[in-house]
Amino acid sequence: MEALKLYWLGLPRVVLAERPAKLETRKSVALLAYLSTGADRCQREAVATVFWPEANQQRALGNLRRTLASLNSRVPGWIEADRDSIGLRKTSKLWCDVQAFHELLERVRQFSNAGSELSEECRAALENALKLYRGEFLDGLNLPDAPQFDEWEFFQRAELQGELAGLLERLARTYSDTGKGDQAIETALRWTALDPLHEPASRMLMELYARSGKRSAALTQYEDLQRRLHEQPEREVEEATRRLYEEIRGQTAPAVPGHAPAYAAALPILKTKLYIPSPAPSRVKRADLLERLRRVERYRLTLISAPAGFGKTTLLAEWIAHTPLPVAWLSLDHGDNDIYHFLSYLIEALQGILEGVGADARQLLQSPQPPSPHIVLGSLISDLGKAIHPGVLVLDDYQYIVESAVHELMGYLLEHMPTNWHIVVASRADPPFRLGRLRAHGELLELRTRDLRFSVAEATEFLNQVMALGLSTEDIRALETRTEGWAVGLQLAALSLRGHERPTEFIRDFSGSNRFVLDYLVEEVLKRQPARIQSFLLQTSILDKLNGQLCDELMSDDWSQSGESSQGVLEDLERSNLFVLPLDDSRQWYRYHHLFADLLRSRLAQSRAIEVEGLHRRAAHWCESNGLFAEAVQHAFDAQDTEAAIQLIEKHAGDLIFSGRYATVLEWIRRLPPGRMWQRPWLCVWLGWAVLASGQLDGLEQLIQGARKGLTANPLEQPEFLEPKNEELTAQILGLEMALASLQERHSRTIELALQLLGQLPDPLSRQRINALYTMGNAYYATGALAGAEQAYQEVRNLAPQSGFLLRHILATHRLAAIETVRGHLQQSCQLCQELISSLERTGQQDFFGMGDVYSDMARVYYEWNRVEDAHQVMARSILLSEATRVPMILVSSYSNAVPLLIGGGNLNAAEEMLEKGIRLVERYPVLPETRDLFESCRVRLWLAKNDVKSVILWSVERQQSALGLSGFQTELSDMAFARALIAQGKLDMAFHVLVTMADAAEAGGRNGRLAEILLLQTKVLWLEDRRDEALGLLRQSLELGAAGNFIRTYVDEGQWLEELLRLGIEHGEFGEYQSPAYISTLLKAFAG
């Protein structure tokens, strides 16, 4: 075999023995590319389907054989083929530029992991990789008749282009960091050329220009970008870019923090959970542990499991400072047991390293009744899958999570996140993930207590170098033994020893004592503090997070005269290593080390001089007036002030609920004395929403009644601030009732309540109102009242975009398209989908959550119109998007919708595969009645196509017994399938009977699309009974309806008998006066083709 070189990056070229090899057709080039970049061996049938989707399987396989033969004559010996599979010989004589490109990038990654990204070798690898990339993958090569190939090619291109972007970014940085300014600019220019709207690229270019003194070029780059963005609807320059621009223009206002207003000061607390602690400059470098952590990216999960005070967080901070991987950080606390709260922080944390990630998930979280957490997570995972670069998510203090739902969600994330993402968990207890399994699969990296203990050498470094205590080896050994290498113990000991006159004596006493280490040492440390600091530490220990102003509030009695400021004390404590950790860069929020806080609190509780409840009351007051409502409620409870807690909940629980903190509200209200709730209607309402969102309906009825009673009770008993809100209370109660009725599938009640609620809500754009309309639409749709549903959905479609409620807009449009299809108005259905897609394309949101359904609607219409190629293309997109959501319901409908296309194309195996995937989901998850209806009907259609009589009979028997049959619109599709099953079994009388009933119902409901098919099935029964004249009469009726929507495949897929009957009808002049001749001849042509 002669050496083969394949150049796919750019115009495709094939070189055999250093001479260009000319391949006969575009398809053979495409096939060679496909075989060289994919798996080692491909199934013949699969390849044939990808390249010749239009031909039947036999013909496709024939084409494949011919193309392979031609390839083999041009590159002799390189193609391996047997009866079932084909492949390209992967020997050392084969070279492919894509492969080489990936290998170079891999080498770059290794360099950067080893911290040598600025080395000559690394730069050479980058430059060589860049040289290989002559142009986009298979430039100019497209196969219009093989959409699957084009799609495969599209993803290859996108992936490679993403790699290229990363490469350019890295190379530009390397050039810039090694002082090659001009080359850096050139590279950054190439990067911006890939996507002129990509702002990080523009920012880099601006920075490079500015750094090399080309200020005006930097400013022009910005202005160009701004102009381009202006041409895009609803795009603005990002804040970071604008700030950079202003900086370069030299107009940045100096950021003086000054004395910010109270409310503003409180806001950054939201970010404190995401703050990556910065490694302290004077720490022991724990080289062994850092070395082990370098392997994080080889493991799915890294678990750091050790008790408090072993330095888990410190170690992670140190590691983050060293790792090249982007890291998202989330410090957990009790509040994260509220699953939606947890999710929104998870999104927030990831957004810090991955722009735009979780934007859909966030939209989902914002609906008043958000979908299940798994749906939100699914959307987030699909976003992670789109990210080109790897990433790490660190969850610190995981021991605070006790809620099994959160554990479960994390387990799911671990299992389903893309393989280049990694999770690091630091915890005092092993989390209930399947650690054994992960360990067995080599997917778990563990650092445990024994690993985190300070060794004698580390203790020596810490005590003698970092703390400069100058202790003897024996003293260090004694300390190490007494503290068992516990980091906090050593640190406390060092603090006690600082400036101690007789250290050896101290160590001897300490070693000889059998008191709990913490008690012994903290006492020593506190003793050395002045009284005012001791008092400060005790009183502020009630706070989970400390802020200068908040501490001032607590200390006001002590400090009213001295004029001291807490901010200064906090900064002093931080400086002197007294277990105070900053939670942001601007030193606004701090916390105590957990252990230290626990110890201080236990001492505070014993202290007689300080009234703890009073402290909590003050804290509650400060938190409320600074917008920290959840914290305020917690302090009110801790102050034993139930009435204050209730009032806070009444006022603020709504905000918390609509930002997803149901579990928190639920827990609060359950903590109240049981009787109290029934006297306070707002508590009933909030508890009702929280209960509803947690998916339990028990007791909801009672809560609604409780709230209603409160509404009619003597208004004097209500707190003053609630009085003007009575109308709002009424609306809330109605909303609750409606949501409950809808979940219970009490459709007419739902509609009634929705109408009442709509009357109560004056603002046409409120989300509450849009939800009411949508819920009403669903209730109408479920009962088959299409006109009512249409009207409601139409209104949602019109209003939702204005209120930024994109998800509802998409779902309403999908439902409207479905309604038009059912009515047989395929043109209108298609138009609705197309309009939606092109309006979303303008803002780059065409892949938004829920769009899988819309593409699926469109594919069905294209297929019906016999535009098979278009149908397949759109369907592939639908499945892609649906799979990205991982939502069972959406997946089932996408898979089901694909089945008729595949059966129609004779691809029964693929159809079966689709259904298999669907079955697994339907068995495990609840789906809407209409989705199940669609799915069932598709199963039967496949059995019939495969002549699987046994399955058909079994299913029919079961269906007859389950009394599910003929319940109108909701089961119409599977009822039709039932009729088909009966026909296949020769039970013609029964089939006809069923069909007559169905036809009446469909006609009455205006469902002409369905009616056309029902009449067609009746026609078939009559034809089989040899009642030709009657058959022709019904066929004519069916065709009249079919013509209105230009239905084709419904007829063509019936096959030979119908073609025969159609020709007979034409002979008899049956269709002449009623039917457009063009439609009939289209049908005949479709039969022939």
Place this chain on the structure above:
Amino acid sequence: MASVEQDSPDSGKSLPGNTSNVYEIQVRGILDDHWQQWFEGMTLRADASFDGGQGCTLIIGPLADQPALHGVLERIRDLNLALISIRRLPDGPKSPEESLAASQCESDRNGTA
């Protein structure tokens, strides 16, 4: 969010007749008195001679149910206290001294923990 139900303390059916809800938790080292508040409603008993002078503390008292017990264990974990043993004391009124004596006998039997 599971509502906290009154989990009956005698859910351990393997101990027929034992309805005591008094637990005794043994941790290494001697705890200062101020921790009394931390383990609400329980008393702390120090035993300086335990394990050849290493010392231990017994945390003894009634706990309403299993979740309450887990709460206490969680606190012990959070303080990085080494847990040695935990048991439910047998029925009948018993002074802390008696139970201390009982536990000492036990630890003697088992050797060092």
